[in-house]
Amino acid sequence: MAEAQARQRGGYTEDVSAERLAEIGLRFEVDGEIATITLDRPEKRNAQTFATWSALARIGEDLPEQVRVVVVKGEGPSFSAGIDLRMFTPEGVPGQGSFSSAAKSDGAGFEQRIRQAQAGFLWLRRPEIVSIAAVQGHAIGAGFQLALACDLRIVADNVRFCMKEPALGLVPDLTGTKPLVELVGLAKAIDICLTARTVHADEAMRIGLAERVVAGGDLDKAVQDKIAELLSTNRDAAVATKRLLQGAQARTLEEQSVAEGLEQAARIKALFG
Ligand code: ACO
Numbered sequence: 001m002a003e004a005q006a007r008q009r010g011g012y013t014e015d016v017s018a019e020r021l022a023e024i025g026l027r028f029e030v031d032g033e034i035a036t037i038t039l040d041r042p043e044k045r046n047a048q049t050f051a052t053w054s055a056l057a058r059i060g061e062d063l064p065e066q067v068r069v070v071v072v073k074g075e076g077p078s079f080s081a082g083i084d085l086r087m088f089t090p091e092g093v094p095g096q097g098s099f100s101s102a103a104k105s106d107g108a109g110f111e112q113r114i115r116q117a118q119a120g121f122l123w124l125r126r127p128e129i130v131s132i133a134a135v136q137g138h139a140i141g142a143g144f145q146l147a148l149a150c151d152l153r154i155v156a157d158n159v160r161f162c163m164k165e166p167a168l169g170l171v172p173d174l175t176g177t178k179p180l181v182e183l184v185g186l187a188k189a190i191d192i193c194l195t196a197r198t199v200h201a202d203e204a205m206r207i208g209l210a211e212r213v214v215a216g217g218d219l220d221k222a223v224q225d226k227i228a229e230l231l232s233t234n235r236d237a238a239v240a241t242k243r244l245l246q247g248a249q250a251r252t253l254e255e256q257s258v259a260e261g262l263e264q265a266a267r268i269k270a271l272f273g
Pocket of ligand 1: 043044045047048077078080081082083084085086138140141142143164165168170
């Protein structure tokens, strides 16, 4: 059964049966228009591996069409302590290699592997959904980038964001650099990444990393409240509006006005045609 559900893509077997997700340290639940992805390896502070990212990509590919909101959360005290540090050891993560084995492979192969990992993050920005990261405790490296991959971040007052990669000789490569710059500006992004310092809740709120800060015990309720607000608008209008907002920065005002007109004409046709 598990094998029947497995798919071979680019050298990875992505099996998103509940049992396989549990092995990887993930849970995935769909309740009507709401999907919830839970990083579920609290004893290892929800450290992530290439298997985590392959599974996320596959969840994104197979997301049921009715889903409008995707919540990404972490079990336990930390949202995620980032990449599994076993990747830095010669032994690596069983079945997934290590950075030393990657260094010995040809460059194109590892670049391809990174692209596959990034696919696990990129789908969270699709116009058809709104993604919310519910973040408590540490969100380090890949954990920070997973939170950045989401449209909105609702955080607990004990949140600790840290872009640790440059301290470890790496760059943030899990799609986090662009949203970080867009959210906080280039100077602050340079400050946060190149010092690998910790950003606490009050600063996260002030610089636009977080939409809302709540006491830890209120995080689930705050997310539920936001979901209710998001689901109160018209689905097709929400999708078209997100598309417009996402394209706004790359367009001139004139081009954006044209895009608004086109989307509105389609809305009017759908509503009154
Ligand atoms: N990978 C693998 N295991 C981890 C990781 C990780 N990234 N982070 C924590 N763990 C494990 C610990 O080894 C420990 O395991 P053990 O109980 O078998 O000894 C367990 O999780 C609990 O960790 P503690 O350090 O005891 O937990 P604490 O709550 O005190 O601290 C913290 C949490 C701050 C997140 C700390 O664990 C930490 O600094 N982790 C490493 C963070 C890191 O450098 N990540 C890489 C970022 S770069 C990137 O993601 C690309």
